Structure formats: C-alpha cells, structure tokens
Amino acid sequence: MYAVIETGGKQYRVEVGTELEIELLEAAPGDAVAFERVLLVADGDAASIGRPVVANASVSGEILRRDRGEKLISFKYRPKARRRVKKGHRQELSVVRISDIVLDGKSAASTLAKAEEARKTERQRLEAAARKQAEQDAALAAKLAADKAKDEKASAKASTKPAPKAKAEAPKAAAKASSRTAKADTTGAGDKKTTTRARTSAPKSATPKKTQK
Numbered sequence: 001m002y003a004v005i006e007t008g009g010k011q012y013r014v015e016v017g018t019e020l021e022i023e024l025l026e027a028a029p030g031d032a033v034a035f036e037r038v039l040l041v042a043d044g045d046a047a048s049i050g051r052p053v054v055a056n057a058s059v060s061g062e063i064l065r066r067d068r069g070e071k072l073i074s075f076k077y078r079p080k081a082r083r084r085v086k087k088g089h090r091q092e093l094s095v096v097r098i099s100d101i102v103l104d105g106k107s108a109a110s111t112l113a114k115a116e117e118a119r120k121t122e123r124q125r126l127e128a129a130a131r132k133q134a135e136q137d138a139a140l141a142a143k144l145a146a147d148k149a150k151d152e153k154a155s156a157k158a159s160t161k162p163a164p165k166a167k168a169e170a171p172k173a174a175a176k177a178s179s180r181t182a183k184a185d186t187t188g189a190g191d192k193k194t195t196t197r198a199r200t201s202a203p204k205s206a207t208p209k210k211t212q213k
Helices: 108-160 164-201
Strands: 002-007 010-015 019-023 032-035 038-043 046-049 057-068 072-078 083-089 092-103
Touching (some): 002 057
Antiparallel strands (some): 002 038, 019 092, 072 083
C-alpha cells in the first residue's frame, strides 16, 4: 500500500517506512505528525483518488531530525548600472519517517506486521528443520567414521598375524619335503647296489690262449 500526500506545497509518494525530507514543520524530533491531505491511496490493484483529498484516509509519521538543504546561490545584476547582488540560501527541512497509512480503517502497518510475523515463523520453521537435518547428518558422519576406524583396525590386526591356513600347511610341507629327501636317499643307495651287482655279475672277457710253437 502506498499513498500520495501534500505538504509544504509539494507532493510526495510514500510507503510505510519511507524517510523523506519535507518543509520545516513546527514539531520537535520524536514527535508524531499526521498528514491529512492525502491525494491518493493505492492498495494492490485498487486505488482511491481524492477530489481533492481521499475521504477516511490519513498518513502518520514521526519526526526524526531537523536538517538543512543544499546551498543555493541567487545572483542578480543590472547591466550598465554597476549593481551586483549575490545571496546564498539553505532551506530548513524536517526528516520524517512514515509510520502508517490508514484507509477506511485498514492499516498498512498492521498488515506488514502480520506478514513479517508469518515470514519470521516460516523462517524459524525452516531453521529448525535445517538444524535437525544438520544433527542427523553429523550423527551419520560420526557413525561412518567409527565403522571405518573399526574396519581399519581389524585389517591392521589381520595383516600382522599369519593366516591360520598357512600355519596348518607349514608342518605338512615340511613332512613332505623330509619324505622326499629320504626317498631320494633310498633310491640312490639302491642304484648304487645295482651298479655294483651288475659289475660283479658281468662275465670276464676270455683272454686268447697263447699257442706253443
């Protein structure tokens, strides 16, 4: 909702919370002021145009401080008369913050307050949901880290100890190796005896007898 007000011979478009500089008002900083000359009030698609002012409409504000405008230079001269006049002027102003716009009993400030409260509630609900999700994520991360540490500890323990299968097979391999060695020794002794026996049983070659003449 916005409105167009008239004060100090000028027109201003204002909304709730707008700060503007207007012509000096006879009020101290902190005082509340009301602008009765409301020329237009618009609320969404609906607009009320005054003839010349809108009935049952008012705009209220609060004086923040007094200020002075920029310096303006006024220079006048008359040719061929040696007349030169230079003046400076700074307008006295009042800085006002618009606090409410009312039309037919409907207050723009209360509407904005309700909307802000709804946004705040929604924001709090979203923050609570995000906090809950963060806690769940942290718990899951801690659980995964604990499982990973447990797996690493188990793998390290398994790598330091020999496998049970290797332990069981070690005596068998030693027994097999010793049996092979004994068998090889026996076989070698048998071959040696066979060779000696063969040499002994081999017939001696007949030597030719010498004939006497």
